[in-house]
Amino acid sequence: MKEYKLLTPGPLTTTETVKKEMMFDHCTWDEDYKAITQNIRKELLELANVDEEEYTVVLMQGSGTFGVESVVTSSVGPEEKILVCSNGAYGERMAQIARQAGKNLVVYNEDYDKVPNAEKVKAILEEDAAITHVGMIHSETTSGILNDIESVGKVVKEAGKTFIVDGMSSFGGVEIDIKGIGIDFIISSANKCVQGVPGFSYIICKKDALMKCKGKCRSVSLDLYDQWVTMNKDGKWRFTSPTHVVLAFSKALEELKAEGGIPARAKRYRENNKRLIERMGAMGIRTYIDDTHQGPIITTFFYPESSKFCFEEMYEYVKERGYAIYPGKVTDADTFRIGNIGEIYLEDIDKVCDIFEEFFKTHC
Ligand SMILES: *Cc1c(COP(=O)(O)O)cnc(C)c1O
Numbered sequence: 525m526k527e528y529k530l531l532t533p534g535p536l537t538t539t540e541t542v543k544k545e546m547m548f549d550h551c552t553w554d555e556d557y558k559a560i561t562q563n564i565r566k567e568l569l570e571l572a573n574v575d576e577e578e579y580t581v582v583l584m585q586g587s588g589t590f591g592v593e594s595v596v597t598s599s600v601g602p603e604e605k606i607l608v609c610s611n612g613a614y615g616e617r618m619a620q621i622a623r624q625a626g627k628n629l630v631v632y633n634e635d636y637d638k639v640p641n642a643e644k645v646k647a648i649l650e651e652d653a654a655i656t657h658v659g660m661i662h663s664e665t666t667s668g669i670l671n672d673i674e675s676v677g678k679v680v681k682e683a684g685k686t687f688i689v690d691g692m693s694s695f696g697g698v699e700i701d702i703k704g705i706g707i708d709f710i711i712s713s714a715n716k717c718v719q720g721v722p723g724f725s726y727i728i729c730k731k732d733a734l735m736k737c738k739g740k741c742r743s744v745s746l747d748l749y750d751q752w753v754t755m756n757k758d759g760k761w762r763f764t765s766p767t768h769v770v771l772a773f774s775k776a777l778e779e780l781k782a783e784g785g786i787p788a789r790a791k792r793y794r795e796n797n798k799r800l801i802e803r804m805g806a807m808g809i810r811t812y813i814d815d816t817h818q819g820p821i822i823t824t825f826f827y828p829e830s831s832k833f834c835f836e837e838m839y840e841y842v843k844e845r846g847y848a849i850y851p852g853k854v855t856d857a858d859t860f861r862i863g864n865i866g867e868i869y870l871e872d873i874d875k876v877c878d879i880f881e882e883f884f885k886t887h888c
Contacts, residue, residue, distance in 0.1 A: 528843055529872060532850045533665050533693050533822045534716040536866025538776065542720065545775045546768040557767070558759030560774050564726075565759075567777045571696065571786060572710070572728045574703050580734065582727045582752045585765060588692045588713035590746065591725025593621045595688055595709045596659065598741040598748035599733065600627045604656040606688075607632060607648060609640035609676065612666030613853055614690060618659050625742070630655065636667050636854045639817055642675035649683045657686040663694035663819045666853045667812055668861065670698070670819030677705035686733055692716055693821050695728075697793050697865055699786055708733035714769055717789065717821075717865055720776040723769030794820040796864035796873050803877040804862075807884060812859055822863040824852060830888035835860055841883050847876045 529537045550557055565581040572579065584591050596618065600606045605628035608619040615633075622629040632648055634640045640660055649655055658680045662673050673689055680687045691700060691710040697717030702710060708730045714720035727748065734752060741747035745763065754762045783789055797820040801811060804825055812824035827833055835851060838860075842849055852859030864873060 526844065528846050528848045529868065530848050530866060531862050531864065531868065531876065532848060533861075533863040533865060534713070535722050536715065536719065536863065537868060538719055538721060538772070539779060539867050542772050542775050542779065545771040546721070548768075548771065550767045550771060552761070552765060552767060560770060561755065561759035561761065561765075564770070564774055564777060565755075567781075568726060568728060571777075571780070572700075572702050574728065578703070578731060580729055580731050580752065580756065582729060582734075582748055582755060583761070583765075584725050584727065584746070584748070584751060585723075585761070585763065586725060587722060588711065588716070588725045589617065589621075591711040591713060591727055592618055592690055592692075594725075594741075594746040594748045594751070595711055595727055596621045596627065597625045597743055597746055598737040599686060599688065599709065600657050601740045604628065605630065605652070605654045606657040606659055607645070607652075607655045609645060609658065609660040610634065611638060611640055611669065611671065612636055612661065612664035614661045614664055614666060614692070618661070618690060622659075628654065636856065637669065637813055637817075639669060639671045640676055642672065642679050645676050646679040646683070649679065649685065655685065657688060659688040659690070661690040661692075662700070663692070663698065663821050665693045665822055667824050668819050668822040669813045669817050670694070673700070673707070674705055677707065681706040693865075694819070696780065696786060697789055697821060698819070699790055702728065714773045714776075717793075718773065718776050718780055719866055720773035721769055723766035724773075790820070792869070793865055795870060796868055797821070797823060799870055799873045800862060800864055800877070803873070804880070807877075807881060809880075812854060812857060821865050822850070822861055824854060824859045824861050827858045827860070828884060828888055830884075832888050834887075837887060838880075838883055841887070842876065842879050845879045847872070847879065
């Protein structure tokens with residue numbers, strides 16, 4: 525098989541050194557391994573720029589969705605109600621999780637190319653006093669839009685509600701003032717901006733909000749509180765952990781630090797994204813999200829005007845030349861997506877744009 529780099533928003537291209545960490549079969553019960561887990565939890569708190577007095581970290585087996593499901597099903601009690609602000613597939617997924625778990629739920633749907641509006645959230649909260657929790661997505665990977673968690677968080681906190689943020693494709697790659705916004709739970713996973721491989725999610729939890737989760741979850745494996753109780757003792761996971769993934773993630777955290785932490789990584793991603801949009805724009809390819817709200821992680825582009833254009837053909841063409849891109853996911857337009865996170869640099873962006881240029885010349 526020919527190798528290629530991933531221009532997808534996770535799993536993403538990781539370094540050789542991260543991949544190499546997985547060449548060892550680590551046992552799970554000894555002090556070494558538990559120390560690795562504890563160190564990961566400590567490093568994540570540092571990255572989040574929050575202190576141990578107020579916040580704690582829980583690692584949860586499974587992909588990112590398992591983390592979101594763990595938080596929603598563990599935090600919203602039977603007498604409580606969650607408002608989900610949605611402007612894409614991941615917002616809809618959060619709502620589906622709440623609905624299927626039988627939680628009291630209200631959904632505020634916004635168009636895919638617009639951000640959830642803080643004034644509207646405020647009005648919904650004023651109208652429906654039963655709402656106790658508000659959930660939203662930060663970087664909606666469906667479109668690439670970066671939602672305004674600051675302004676929504678402000679009205680959520682002023683109303684005294686619990687704030688849940690799906691920071692899956694932003695944490696580690698976008699600076700987030702978790703403490704300042706007052707986020708109670710923020711979820712991400714190993715294979716996104718920290719640049720590890722898939723296999724677990726992690727949740728940065730405000731301790732007082734986590735304590736209220738005790739006894740609420742109707743799932744054994746996704747119980748956030750129980751997972752924390754065991755893990756917090758000495759770093760032991762409740763059930764079998766993805767050992768290879770944990771080792772790789774630990775290395776990925778080291779490499780994130782060496783790069784200069786979140787500010788440096790965020791800068792690289794922003795520069796990649798800016799170059800990508802500029803060069804595609806020069807080819808006449810427009811973005812689905814406007815400049816103001818376009819996030820730095822992944823970009824949705826409209827198909828070119830040409831009637832000869834075929835996405836599958838372009839996908840194969842680009843893949844043969846070393847890059848895997850992503851189909852569109854928005855429901856109201858013909859689009860494709862290009863992620864610019866992972867072990868991706870300006871030279872990759874330039875290379876892939878040269879390939880697009882060549883493709884459009886010869887196939888459109
Ligand atoms: C990747 C992602 C998820 C999790 O998806 P999984 O397929 O379960 O890893 C959730 N929300 C957002 C915004 C994402 O980008």
